[in-house]
Amino acid sequence: MRLLLVEDDLILKDGLERSFVKSGYAVDVISDGEGANKLLTYQEYDVIVLDLGLPKLSGFEVLKRLRARGSNTPVLILTALEDTQNRVKGLDLGADDYLTKPFELAELEARVRALIRRGVSGGSAKISFGGLVFDTTNRQCMVGDVALSLSAREMALLELLILKATKVVSKVKIMEHLCSWDEEISENAVEVIVSRLRKKLLVFGVEIKTIRGLGYLLAKLETN
Template sequence: MRILVVEDSVTLANGLATVLKQGGYAVDIVGDGGSALAVLAAERFDLVVLDLTLPDMDGIDVLRTIRGRQHDAAVLILSARGALEDRVKGLDLGADDYMIKPFDVGELEARVRMLLRRRAGLKAATMAFGEVAFDLNTRSFSAQGAAIDIPARELALLETLFMRAGKVVSKQAIIESLAGFDEDLSANAVEQYVSRLRKRLAPYGLTVRTARGIGYYLEKIAPGA
């Protein structure tokens, strides 16, 4: 899952990025509205965390443009402007949620999970494929009631494949879901993550198949096959 943070405070933006990256998300940062719109015109994001007080334009105008261009990313406004008028206007213009600074990090993480779950069209907090279950609230995987220990980057890969279980996910889509535009993630690196993930999933009746020249997909197999 890829998130764009639009925040002119470098300290806060870096803090948000650190928290979100620890959760396994790919995070990019921009400090003004013009840059946000330029990035969104060129790249795909699942969620935009948007400040309203930006140096070049009001965040409300950024939101209006995002929705006018029919970007499908979820938008979470994160602003010190807590007046009812601002909140109503933001939500009416298409924001999916609105949080007021200062904020609790745990609540922010919960709202991010909720918005990404809603964007994926998932109503339940858990989903399963074969023997493996995915808890969208904690972003954790388990099988037969026991947690599956997966490093952050492989977890993000599995989450991307799990959300589209049985369908092919292109290599480019995987790269975009795992890395921000300041990271150089090659197709070879993705293949390494896929190889490691195959080994982790083998005991649980799942594997990652290669659609040659296209991408990868999850498939159920007999344990030990």
């Protein structure tokens, strides 16, 4: 899942990025409002963590313009403790959740996860497909009571495919969701990851179908 972190505090920025990356997100970080606003006109994210106190363009403005553009990407805002008024203002402007500094890292992560889920699976922490049960909280995929042994990349791909259910996901989309700005992978790399995941899923009656020129989609295996 691709996450945008808008935060100007150096220490916080680094800490959060590190922790999100570790949790398997593709993270982009930007530290001023103007840049964030510009970035958001052409790049889609699954979730945005937005500090309100920003240089150049306030977090409010960024949020307001994002919503004005019709985006419904989930946004979590970070506010200072005493700043109740701004918190309310943020929610009015279309934020989906807020957190007051200082906060527990675990709580932030939990809320971010909740936001991502809300849009897709009706808020449930576990999404099932065929015989698979994908646990978004622990980032684990179970078959019965056995955990599938998947690598980080495979897990991230499966997460994306399972969230999109039976919809076609293009190779470019996959690249975008697995990678943040600085890293970059080839189309062939995606093919390789697909190939490896496909082999593992096939055993459990789940198939990754290829739609030539368009992308991939998850489907139940038709047993002929």
